[in-house]
Structures are given as structure tokens and as C-alpha cells.
Amino acid sequence: MADFTRVNRATSLPISPILSNCRYQRTVSSHRRSTLFKKHAALRFMNLISNKLLYKIHGWLGLNLGLLLFIICFSGTFAVFSSEVDWLINPDMRVAPQDKPIQWEQMYKSVQDAFPDGNNLGIYKETYASSGKRFTSVAYVSIPNGQIRKVYLNPYTGQIQGDTSFFNTQRFFRSFHRRFFDGNRGIFIVTLSSFFLLFSSVTGFLFYKGWLKNLFKLRLKNGLKALWSDTHKLLGIWSLIFALLIALTGVFYFAELLIQGTDNGEVLLPDSPTPITETEQATFGPTPELLPVSTYIHNAKKAFPGLDIQSLRVPTAPGEYVYIDGQAGNPFTRDRANKVYLHPFTGEVVHVQQSSDLNTAEFITDIADPIHFGYFGGIPTKILWFIFGLALSFAILSGTYLWYIRNSAKTDRRIQRLNNKTNGTDSSTYKEKPFARTLGNIPLMRGAIISTAITLLYLLHVTFVTVDDVRYYAPNRLPATASIDTIETGPWEFKLQTSSDRNGRSIITAEVLTNGLPNFKKAYLTSGTEGKVDSASIPLARNSSLSARHFATDSLANLPETFTLVTQSFDGTIYEATVSRKNLANVTYEHPAVANATPTFPNTPASIWIYIGAFILLTISIIGLWLRFLLTNLRDKFRVNTIQAIRRENIHGDPVRSMNPG
Incomplete structure (x- = not known):
């Protein structure tokens, strides 16, 4: 063994x-x-957190921050189909699909011919976040009066079908949802609310036990409370994954905003090509000509065979590259994740970026928008995002209403019990008590009154900045410019103009007219008045008519006697040309009158205002309902405290000292 x-x-x-x-x-x-x-x-660890605590956290978030979350989610839901709404409203955005290649060359020429004084800021195969071959291409053009126009082009013929203000449905909902038209402060508030949405979703999910068995539970005959309870739970559970996606991408936007405000902002940006040096730029000549657009398209496709080109940006200054981007098989990334940079005068490919080459931070940056707005899968995913967006919005609203009816029923029962103990005292006697004596132990409904007041004050501010920002896109925001003179400085030709800024001050602008790109090192206007030199740089861009400098404060009569336009080439040669104020004698220019001091609203189709107005009216109505819930509950709290005070008075004879002051 x-x-x-x-x-x-x-x-x-x-x-x-x-x-x-x-x-x-x-x-x-x-x-x-x-x-x-x-x-x-x-x-x-989760077992240490009781259901009661989860319920309190979930309820506190909903009551104190629910109104703000609702407005953000509701506006984001409207933003999902904003491009499609513009397509339905504006016939210039529609095109019959054809089995033909995109005519990038012809589209670029059409924009040049239609806007000879404008700057072509880029041509896009489709409108932002739109999908389908029935959408026109769009070009963004900056024109001399400070406006940016959207130019709609037939991608199969290259012909212009129409142009509109930069403002439309998509622009309104994009700006409102992203920043409340309130700059970086608005972005901070909106993105910070993503944390609240995340915590509310997680606490609600953890509190709701056995949710898998109740995915389709909706009690229709068990009373109002049971119906709204089931509705709130169903909306929350079915939109949970959607809410987490929205919240997490919003948290990333918040982190992105903080990182961009530091010296480490470039960590979110992929590598870009080395800028063109002044030494190389000096070899281009004074007015280098761009190559045909078809050359750039051909070279980009050759360097990146799988690229489905979505946009083209041709430089307006010699030191810039030609930029082409698009899709390459990953619909979850933005177009900018796949791009090609080309030399503007040789057509040589200088840099290629593919989405597969991005690091983690760069990749998340480029997938956040398609996931957040749901346009990565075209119309099907947009429909899902719209449905889930409505579900999430009304889950927030139904939660508040559920709290309201629960507290109303609880208050009624409590009042009934108190009335039974007051030996027949009529509860209506609470009306005879001073208002201040009814504030005893009211906990301000977990802060809901204060937080709602703060939210409403901020929304009032948002109303004013929204109106002001929308007016910014008005077509007659600035009066038409008037030509002063056309002068030459060396190999370059400029057109001097006068106009007025929005504060009524007269300004002089210089517009480069030379064919090709103006390739100079420096250009500025000077005026020698009382021994002082007043100067400003002119942007190094062809057809640039941006404001160069204020030379007067109120009228053309106060302009200096002479102007000098100075240009300096890269080899150090300086060219000067002087213009006398006498050249203004024949200028037909009307200084802005009082009637024109306030800009009008953008000239857009009435249907756009109807769609925006419907959103505003719905939002105001829901804010009214929210206030009604809170104020009705506050009134009920007063009733309870008053009856308690009456009962103490009947028992102890001292109703005031027995009540806490707050």
C-alpha cells in the first residue's frame, strides 16, 4: 500500500x-x-446605502435641479431634428438625389462669382448633423458688412440654389442647448448639470428594485398616484442608457471646457502640420495663385483612398494650408477625425490624419458630438434620440408631479388627523392667522423654492442675452459700406471704405482687391494727427473687409485730414500710399439714424419663428406647471402649520413661543 x-x-x-x-x-x-x-x-458597499437615502438624494436632485435639467434636455430634444426642420422650411436646401460625383470645383467657383467681395470660409457636403442625399451642400461666406451667409449649393451641378442668414432653426437650438446664448458661463452651467443628471439617473436606478420584472408595468386602474409612479419609473428605466450617454458626454464637455482653460488645452487636439514659415512664404511671390480645387481633391483621395470627403476649406492667406476632411468607415467620429492638409501652391500632401491614429483623449473628443446628438446613424438614430429625449424630459417632469400628488395626499390626511384632534375646530380658521406665524417649521421643501427662484432669475437673464444674440444675425445690423478710394501700394491694390459700427462710430476699412492671395508681411493704416500716429493691422486675407481701426467717434467730418496705407513685403521693402479727406467729398454715406440704432431680427422664414415659438411656449407652460406644483405644496404646508398652531393654542394657550422661528 x-x-x-x-x-x-x-x-x-x-x-x-x-x-x-x-x-x-x-x-x-x-x-x-x-x-x-x-x-x-x-x-x-451599496448595501450600506439605504433605499431611504437613495430616495432622498434622488428626490432632492429632482426638486432642486429638475427644472434646469428639463429645459436643457427638452431643448436638446428639439435640436436633434433642427437641420431637418430647416430642410422642410427652406426649399433652397432640398435637392433630388443623383448618381453623380460631388462637384467641388464648380461649387467653389459659383461662390466666388456670387460673392466677389466675400471670404469663402468653407464648403460642406451636407448641413451640420444632417443626413441623406436630399440635402444641398452649404458654404459659409463672410461678407463686407460683417455678416456670415449660408449659401446652399446643388452638389451634383455646383450651382447656387439660394442663401440665407447664418441664423436658422439649427443655429438657435444648437446655441441655446449648448450655452444658453451666454458664452462660456452658459457652457459651464449646462455641462455642470450633466453631473446632476448622472447622479439622478444612478440613484433612481439603484433605488428601484426589481426593475427588470416591471419593464412593462403600467397600472391604469389603481389611481392617479400609481399611474404616475409607474409612468415615472418606466420613462426612467427605458431612457436610462440614453441618460447615461448624455450625462457622460456632458461630463466630458465639462472636462473639455476646464482643460481648454489651462495651458494643457492641446492634449485634446491631434497633431497638426508644421506651419508655413516666413522664409518659405517669401518665395511665393506678392500675389500667389491657388491651384484648381480639383487638384486638391484628387491629391487628397490619392493620399487617403478610403476618405469620403465631407468638407473643403481653401486658405484666405498664404500661410494657411488647404484643409479637407470626411468619413472613413467609423460613423461615431466627427468628420474632422479624418483629414488631409495640402500645400496651397504645390498641391503636395503635407499631413494625413486617420481616426484610428487618435489617442484616447482625442478619440473621445471626436465621438462626443455624434453620440450626444445622435446623428452617427442617420435618421434611425435621430428618431431614437428624439424619443428617448422626450422620455427623459418628461421623466423629470413626471417625477415632480409624482412628488406633488404624494405630498398633497399626505397633507390632506395630516390635516384630517389634526382636525379630528382639535375638538371640532374649523380648519378654515387658519386664514385668520398672520402670514408670518405660519412659517414655523417649513423646511422650504428641501430647497426647491430657493433653487427654483435662482433658476428663474437665470432664465430671465438668458431671455435678454438670447434676444440680443439673435439680433446679432440681423441683415441690417450694420449700414452698407461706402467706397472712399482705390489705391495701389506696390504690387497690391486696396479699396478703402467707410462704414459705422453698432455704436454709431465711423470706421475706415481696407479691402484687398489683388488677384491671388495678398502675400505681404504687414499692412496697416496710419493717420498723423497732432503728432500722433494711429495705426492698425489689416488681416492678411484676400477680400478682407474687417474693421481696421476707428478713426473718428461720431461723424465723417471728424476724420483726420490724411490717411496713409503702409505695406511691407517679406524682403523688407515698404510701400506707402496717402489718401486725403477730400476723397470723401463724393462719398454717399448716411450716418445711422436713431431709428436704425436698434438692430432688427434676422430675416428668416416665418416657419422658423413658429417652430422656435412653439418650443418657447411649451417651455413657459411647463415652468408654470412647475411653479404651481411648488406653490400649491407650500400652501398646504402653511395649512398644516397653522392648524398645528391652533391646536397648540387650544392646549397650551401659547401658539407663538412653541414654534421655531425658521
Whole structure:
């Protein structure tokens, strides 16, 4: 019979096989306990958080921040189909699909011919976040009066079908949802609310036990409270994954905003090509000509065969590259994740970026928008995002209403009990008590009154900045410019103009007219008045008519006697040309009158205002309902406190000292 006795190597003494087996069992049991502990540590931690605490956190978030969250989610839901709404409203945005290649060359020429004084800021195959071959291409053009026009082009013929103000449905909802038309402060508030949405979704999910069995539970005959309770739970559970996606991408936007405000902002941006140096720029000549657009398209496709081109940006200054981007098989990334940079005068490809080359931070930056707005899968995903957006919005609203009816029923029962204990005292006598004596122990409904007041004050501010920002896109925001003179400085030709800014001050602008790109090192206007030199740079861009400098404060009569336009080439040569104020004698220019001091609203189709107005009216109505819920509950709290005070007075004869002051 085999001997299974083990030997201790240190003492050469036999070890009992039974003892050895016991030690082995203890080792295995210890390992299993350690594994189970690690595996279920999170679950045990969650067990420490009671359902009551989860319910309180979930309710507090909903009551105090729910109104702000609702407005953000509701506006985001409207933003999903904003481009499609513009397509329905504006016939210039529609095109019959054709089995033809995109005519980038012809589209670029059409824009140049239609806007000879404008700057072409880029041509896009489709409108932002739109999908389908029935959408026109769009070009953004900056024109001399400070406006940016959207120019709609037939992508198959290259012909212009129409142009509109930069303002439309998509622009309104994009700006309102992203920043409340309130700049970086608005972005901060909107993105910060993503944390609240995340916490509310998680606490609601953890509190709701057995949700898998109740995915379709909706009690229609068990009373109003049961119906709204089931509705709130169903909306919350079915939109949970959507809410987490929206919240997490919003949290990323918040982190992105903070990072961009530091010196490490470039960590979110992929590598870009080395800028063109002044030494290289000096070799281009004074007015280098761009290559045909078809050359850039051909070279980009050759360098990046799988690129489905979505946009083209041709430089307006010699130191810039030609930029082309698009899709390359990953619909979750923005177009900018795949791009090609080309030399403007040789057509050489200088840099290629593919989405697969992005690091984690860069990749998240480029997938956040398609996921957040749901346009990564075209119309099907947009429909889902719209449905889930409505579900999430009304889950927030139904939660508040559920709290309202629960508290109303609870208050009614409490009043009934108190009335029964006051020996027949009529509860209506609370009306005779001073208002200040009814504020005893009201907890301000978990802060809901204060937070709602703060939210409403901010929304009032948002109303004013929204109106002002929308007026910014008005077509007659600035009066038409008037030409002063056309002068030459060396190889370059400029047109001087006068106009007025929105504050009524006269300004002089210089517009480069030379064919090709103006390739100079520096250009500025000077005026030698009272021994002082007043100067400003002119943007190094062809057809640039941006404001160069204020030379007067109120009228053309106060302009200086002479102007000097100075240009300096890269080889150091300086060219000067002087213009006298006498050249203004024949200028037909009307200084803005009082009637024109306030800009009008953008000239857009009436249907756009109807769609925006419907959103505003719905939002105002829901704010009214929210206030009604809170104020009705506050009134009920007053009733309870008053009856309690009456009962104390009947029992103790001292109703005031027995009540806490707040």
C-alpha cells in the first residue's frame, strides 16, 4: 500500500496527511473568501446605502435641479431634428438625389462669382448633423458688412440654389442647448448639470428594485398616484442608457471646457502640420495663385483612398494650408477625425490624419458630438434620440408631479388627523392667522423654492442675452459700406471704405482687391494727427473687409485730414500710399439714424419663428406647471402649520413661543 505521508523538509519529520489536507482546505477557503470579497465589495458597499437615502438624494436632485435639467434636455430634444426642420422650411436646401460625383470645383467657383467681395470660409457636403442625399451642400461666406451667409449649393451641378442668414432653426437650438446664448458661463452651467443628471439617473436606478420584472408595468386602474409612479419609473428605466450617454458626454464637455482653460488645452487636439514659415512664404511671390480645387481633391483621395470627403476649406492667406476632411468607415467620429492638409501652391500632401491614429483623449473628443446628438446613424438614430429625449424630459417632469400628488395626499390626511384632534375646530380658521406665524417649521421643501427662484432669475437673464444674440444675425445690423478710394501700394491694390459700427462710430476699412492671395508681411493704416500716429493691422486675407481701426467717434467730418496705407513685403521693402479727406467729398454715406440704432431680427422664414415659438411656449407652460406644483405644496404646508398652531393654542394657550422661528 502506498505511503501518502508527507515530510517536513526542515525537520525531516512526517506530516499527517489529514493535517496537511486540513491546511489545504483552509487555504482554498481563504482564497475563495478573498475572491468573493473583491467580487462583491461594490455590492456590499451599496448595501450600506439605504433605499431611504437613495430616495432622498434622488428626490432632492429632482426638486432642486429638475427644472434646469428639463429645459436643457427638452431643448436638446428639439435640436436633434433642427437641420431637418430647416430642410422642410427652406426649399433652397432640398435637392433630388443623383448618381453623380460631388462637384467641388464648380461649387467653389459659383461662390466666388456670387460673392466677389466675400471670404469663402468653407464648403460642406451636407448641413451640420444632417443626413441623406436630399440635402444641398452649404458654404459659409463672410461678407463686407460683417455678416456670415449660408449659401446652399446643388452638389451634383455646383450651382447656387439660394442663401440665407447664418441664423436658422439649427443655429438657435444648437446655441441655446449648448450655452444658453451666454458664452462660456452658459457652457459651464449646462455641462455642470450633466453631473446632476448622472447622479439622478444612478440613484433612481439603484433605488428601484426589481426593475427588470416591471419593464412593462403600467397600472391604469389603481389611481392617479400609481399611474404616475409607474409612468415615472418606466420613462426612467427605458431612457436610462440614453441618460447615461448624455450625462457622460456632458461630463466630458465639462472636462473639455476646464482643460481648454489651462495651458494643457492641446492634449485634446491631434497633431497638426508644421506651419508655413516666413522664409518659405517669401518665395511665393506678392500675389500667389491657388491651384484648381480639383487638384486638391484628387491629391487628397490619392493620399487617403478610403476618405469620403465631407468638407473643403481653401486658405484666405498664404500661410494657411488647404484643409479637407470626411468619413472613413467609423460613423461615431466627427468628420474632422479624418483629414488631409495640402500645400496651397504645390498641391503636395503635407499631413494625413486617420481616426484610428487618435489617442484616447482625442478619440473621445471626436465621438462626443455624434453620440450626444445622435446623428452617427442617420435618421434611425435621430428618431431614437428624439424619443428617448422626450422620455427623459418628461421623466423629470413626471417625477415632480409624482412628488406633488404624494405630498398633497399626505397633507390632506395630516390635516384630517389634526382636525379630528382639535375638538371640532374649523380648519378654515387658519386664514385668520398672520402670514408670518405660519412659517414655523417649513423646511422650504428641501430647497426647491430657493433653487427654483435662482433658476428663474437665470432664465430671465438668458431671455435678454438670447434676444440680443439673435439680433446679432440681423441683415441690417450694420449700414452698407461706402467706397472712399482705390489705391495701389506696390504690387497690391486696396479699396478703402467707410462704414459705422453698432455704436454709431465711423470706421475706415481696407479691402484687398489683388488677384491671388495678398502675400505681404504687414499692412496697416496710419493717420498723423497732432503728432500722433494711429495705426492698425489689416488681416492678411484676400477680400478682407474687417474693421481696421476707428478713426473718428461720431461723424465723417471728424476724420483726420490724411490717411496713409503702409505695406511691407517679406524682403523688407515698404510701400506707402496717402489718401486725403477730400476723397470723401463724393462719398454717399448716411450716418445711422436713431431709428436704425436698434438692430432688427434676422430675416428668416416665418416657419422658423413658429417652430422656435412653439418650443418657447411649451417651455413657459411647463415652468408654470412647475411653479404651481411648488406653490400649491407650500400652501398646504402653511395649512398644516397653522392648524398645528391652533391646536397648540387650544392646549397650551401659547401658539407663538412653541414654534421655531425658521
